[in-house]
Amino acid sequence: MAESVTQRKRLLAALLFLAAVLLGGCGFSTEDSGGGSNEPETEGITLYSGRIPAAIGPAVDMYEAKEDRDVQVRFAETADLAATLVEEGDASPADVFFAQEPGAIAAVAEAGLLAKLPKDIVDMVPARYRDPEGRWVGVTGRARVIAYNRDVVEESELPRSPFGLTAPRWKDRVGWSPASSSMQEYVTALRARYGEDRTRQWLEEMVDNGAVSFPDNVTIRDAIAKGEIDVGLINHYYVAQAIAAEGSGYPVAVYFPPGGLGSLMLLTSVGVLESSDRKPEALAFVRSLLSGQSQAFLTSSSKEYPLAKGVEPDPSLSVPIAKIPVSDSSLVDLEELQGTIELMKESGAL
Amino acid sequence: MPAARRAPLGLLALGAMVGAAAILPAAYLVVVIAGDLSAALEVAFSSRALETLLRTAALTAAVVVASVAIALPIGWLTVRTDLPGRRLWTVLCTLPLVIPSYVGAYLLVAALGPNGMLQEALGVDRLPSIYGFTGAWLVLTLFTYPLVLIPLRATLRRIDPQLEDAARAMGRGPLEVFRTVVLPQLWPVLAAGSLLVALFTISDFGAVSILRFQSFTAEIYVAYQSSFDRVAAAALGAVLVVAMLALLLVSSRVRSSRRIHRLGPGTLRPTQPYRLGRWRWPALGFCSLIVLVAFVLPVGVLIYWASKGISTGSTSLHTVAALGGNSLLIAVWAAALGAVAALVVAALAVRYPSAATRAIERLAHGGYALPGILAALGLVFFSTRAVPALYQTIALLVFAITIHYLPLAIGPIASSLVQLSPRIEEAARGMGRGPAEVFRTITIPLARGGMMAGAALVFLHAMKELTVTLILSPIGFKTLATDIWTQTTYGFYEASAIPALVLLAVAAIPVYLLSEQGAAPS
Numbered sequence: 001m002a003e004s005v006t007q008r009k010r011l012l013a014a015l016l017f018l019a020a021v022l023l024g025g026c027g028f029s030t031e032d033s034g035g036g037s038n039e040p041e042t043e044g045i046t047l048y049s050g051r052i053p054a055a056i057g058p059a060v061d062m063y064e065a066k067e068d069r070d071v072q073v074r075f076a077e078t079a080d081l082a083a084t085l086v087e088e089g090d091a092s093p094a095d096v097f098f099a100q101e102p103g104a105i106a107a108v109a110e111a112g113l114l115a116k117l118p119k120d121i122v123d124m125v126p127a128r129y130r131d132p133e134g135r136w137v138g139v140t141g142r143a144r145v146i147a148y149n150r151d152v153v154e155e156s157e158l159p160r161s162p163f164g165l166t167a168p169r170w171k172d173r174v175g176w177s178p179a180s181s182s183m184q185e186y187v188t189a190l191r192a193r194y195g196e197d198r199t200r201q202w203l204e205e206m207v208d209n210g211a212v213s214f215p216d217n218v219t220i221r222d223a224i225a226k227g228e229i230d231v232g233l234i235n236h237y238y239v240a241q242a243i244a245a246e247g248s249g250y251p252v253a254v255y256f257p258p259g260g261l262g263s264l265m266l267l268t269s270v271g272v273l274e275s276s277d278r279k280p281e282a283l284a285f286v287r288s289l290l291s292g293q294s295q296a297f298l299t300s301s302s303k304e305y306p307l308a309k310g311v312e313p314d315p316s317l318s319v320p321i322a323k324i325p326v327s328d329s330s331l332v333d334l335e336e337l338q339g340t341i342e343l344m345k346e347s348g349a350l
Numbered sequence: 351m352p353a354a355r356r357a358p359l360g361l362l363a364l365g366a367m368v369g370a371a372a373i374l375p376a377a378y379l380v381v382v383i384a385g386d387l388s389a390a391l392e393v394a395f396s397s398r399a400l401e402t403l404l405r406t407a408a409l410t411a412a413v414v415v416a417s418v419a420i421a422l423p424i425g426w427l428t429v430r431t432d433l434p435g436r437r438l439w440t441v442l443c444t445l446p447l448v449i450p451s452y453v454g455a456y457l458l459v460a461a462l463g464p465n466g467m468l469q470e471a472l473g474v475d476r477l478p479s480i481y482g483f484t485g486a487w488l489v490l491t492l493f494t495y496p497l498v499l500i501p502l503r504a505t506l507r508r509i510d511p512q513l514e515d516a517a518r519a520m521g522r523g524p525l526e527v528f529r530t531v532v533l534p535q536l537w538p539v540l541a542a543g544s545l546l547v548a549l550f551t552i553s554d555f556g557a558v559s560i561l562r563f564q565s566f567t568a569e570i571y572v573a574y575q576s577s578f579d580r581v582a583a584a585a586l587g588a589v590l591v592v593a594m595l596a597l598l599l600v601s602s603r604v605r606s607s608r609r610i611h612r613l614g615p616g617t618l619r620p621t622q623p624y625r626l627g628r629w630r631w632p633a634l635g636f637c638s639l640i641v642l643v644a645f646v647l648p649v650g651v652l653i654y655w656a657s658k659g660i661s662t663g664s665t666s667l668h669t670v671a672a673l674g675g676n677s678l679l680i681a682v683w684a685a686a687l688g689a690v691a692a693l694v695v696a697a698l699a700v701r702y703p704s705a706a707t708r709a710i711e712r713l714a715h716g717g718y719a720l721p722g723i724l725a726a727l728g729l730v731f732f733s734t735r736a737v738p739a740l741y742q743t744i745a746l747l748v749f750a751i752t753i754h755y756l757p758l759a760i761g762p763i764a765s766s767l768v769q770l771s772p773r774i775e776e777a778a779r780g781m782g783r784g785p786a787e788v789f790r791t792i793t794i795p796l797a798r799g800g801m802m803a804g805a806a807l808v809f810l811h812a813m814k815e816l817t818v819t820l821i822l823s824p825i826g827f828k829t830l831a832t833d834i835w836t837q838t839t840y841g842f843y844e845a846s847a848i849p850a851l852v853l854l855a856v857a858a859i860p861v862y863l864l865s866e867q868g869a870a871p872s
């Protein structure tokens with residue numbers, strides 16, 4: 001009998017729990033109470049963002065305040081959003097796509113999903129930082145650098161370019177992230193500049209020299225900070241963020257290798273969906289992202305390079321933007337990327 | 351065994367609907383593959399795919415063996431012996447299930463990795479590397495073995511002790527009794543639990559990517575994130591589905607080859623617990639070690655980070671409460687729907703075995719082997735075309751998560767039905783009740799334990815779910831898991847610790863219920 005009483009109590013508890021959740025759920029909390037995503041009943045636009053809230057928040061807030069319009073944002077991995085956009089096709093609720101990595105926006109453009117941007121927007125960005133067909137423009141730039149632990153390594157010891165990291169003295173001390181798109185972009189650029197053979201040789205020598213593979217830039221940075229490895233190939237701004245959070249005692253510093261393709265510029269970029277039924281608002285948002293004030297918001301804490309014409313980078317960035325090469329085509333060619341992945345797999349890097 | 355009866359048409363129709371829903375992600379793979387068949391075949395049958403598959407199979411086998419090796423002694427100790435603090439150990443040993451594999455992995459790296467906390471504490475220069483196979487094996491075992499333990503305990507409690515008594519009366523020693531009498535009765539439930547562990551292992555991405563193990567899912571992510579090649583990704587996904595079907599076949603072989611239910615009256619004589627005597631110390635040591643590594647250590651790291659996070663004032667409790675509400679909303683709905691759908695599938699498969707019902711059971715497993723991104727994209731594809739009004743709504747999100755985790759609920763429910771003699775149902779039929787009424791008045795109440803367990807498992811996994819939520823949720827809808835993701839993407843571990851702890855606390859409720867399930871009323 002005692003058994004059935006406790007069971008009844010348990011059932012009651014479960015039902016109460018369920019009721020509480022369902023009641024609570026009626027007013028589930030989102031940033032906006034906007035209705036179905038397909039009906040244009042709100043004034044706002046929908047943004048698919050591969051960049052996290054902390055990276056774009058102030059710029060979005062500024063646009064919302066200035067234009068008195070809502071921006072509803074879906075945050076996810078850039079590549080996942082690109083794949084989602086491709087599956088959605090014309091039915092996409094998105095108006096704007098903000099990509100963190102360069103390959104993703106090229107894939108979406110390739111699928112014919114991005115609208116041609118008007119001349120005034122295209123002209124806001126130097127030619128080397130945008131799609132030649134005008135379907136997307138770069139917003140900020142991140143440089144590939146060598147990060148190092150300054151307690152262990154002197155800046156003067158570092159090689160003039162990542163080619164030098166295959167020397168015996170760097171054995172088992174270097175971290176890289178062959179699976180990350182930023183590393184793959186870098187390899188693509190190497191192939192364009194130095195050819196297949198030289199690139200393959202470098203990849204193989206890196207592998208032979210015990211380069212440690214990490215899933216992404218953050219884990220490389222943290223591994224350097226912990227002393228797991230001494231140097232790593234990463235994007236420059238991850239270190240700036242950690243210094244901002246941890247203070248000046250943070251042991252990781254960045255070095256812009258002056259030689260070869262040492263510090264390649266990678267773009268974060270934005271495009272407007274062809275299927276958008278709010279193109280004027282979407283374009284206004286893109287213009288806003290390229291405005292001086294937004295560019296400052298987007299780059300001040302992250303220490304990324306602003307790409308809009310006439311906007312100066314943060315004074316702490318000692319290497320001028322013009323000194324940093326962009327890949328020769330300045331663009332992402334998906335077939336090239338495929339070749340890079342093949343090469344990286346063959347050389348044992350990936 | 352009585353001759354197989356024909357399933358009631360209504361139940362069969364419901365089952366077909368569940369199967370059709372669950373197969374959607376796999377159907378999407380077929381659509382994509384059909385778009386470029388030759389390219390897909392080339393990827394699926396490449397030597398690289400084969401190598402990766404073998405590597406993943408080795409990991410899966412190792413995780414399954416280790417999970418059983420942990421769950422079997424703990425299950426036996428907490429159910430059948432006089433181990434001190436059995437109730438407490440039961441709860442503690444089930445709790446590791448609440449820790450998401452990606453959280454578990456980065457906590458393991460922080461604790462045991464190079465220059466991690468252990469190395470600092472020991473003051474040594476080097477520890478054996480936890481990266482690669484070892485780390486992935488360790489993390490996946492430690493955080494999934496409860497999937498074997500939970501149903502195992504439920505079964506151990508229901509085993510008829512008279513068989514053992516009879517064996518003992520005939521002079522067999524305890525180990526021999528265990529091997530010849532108890533273990534054979536456990537094969538079905540061990541097979542069911544191992545299946546869940548295996549499917550989880552092959553579909554996991556979080557742990558393997560952090561621990562740098564090149565598993566099959568990592569290969570699928572390379573196809574998406576590097577080459578944006580949806581055909582290659584779909585082809586690799588299809589390989590996973592085939593692997594999953596093979597696992598399912600093995601598991602159902604084991605289950606159906608041993609059919610066991612009590613024939614006696616419906617009451618169980620309470621079992622006499624084995625006296626451990628001096629053996630209680632190694633037993634306690636074993637349980638403590640597992641709890642320490644799989645629960646105390648990770649939670650300790652989280653609490654340490656959370657204390658740093660609070661002192662820097664980075665987390666608003668109000669926000670965390672709202673996130674928790676959203677997580678609960680999704681998880682409770684998915685759990686309720688999942689339990690009902692799984693009951694239909696399990697009842698068909700167990701009670702009315704036929705080619706059709708077996709097919710339905712396999713279809714219902716359709717999505718679980720797939721990594722989240724493929725499960726999500728499948729529903730993006732179908733819902734934008736068939737039901738655009740539902741796209742990116744709570745309803746679709748709940749649907750997606752329910753079908754993704756449905757197999758978790760089928761196992762426990764099927765196990766409870768296997769142990770319930772169909773003769774009770776037959777007797778009710780004999781007394782003139784219709785099939786629907788028997789299902790409602792006999793089957794459902796008697797399978798309630800299994801349904802609760804199944805619902806709790808779906809709830810837990812829905813709480814931890816990330817990729818499907820990011821893509822299919824209503825815009826602006828955030829959960830504890832998505833918040834943890836946002837913070838850790840940029841390495842803000844301290845800020846992620848508080849939502850992670852709240853997630854653990856909420857998920858611990860069903861885990862507590864699950865472990866209570868096996869507790870004997872004193």
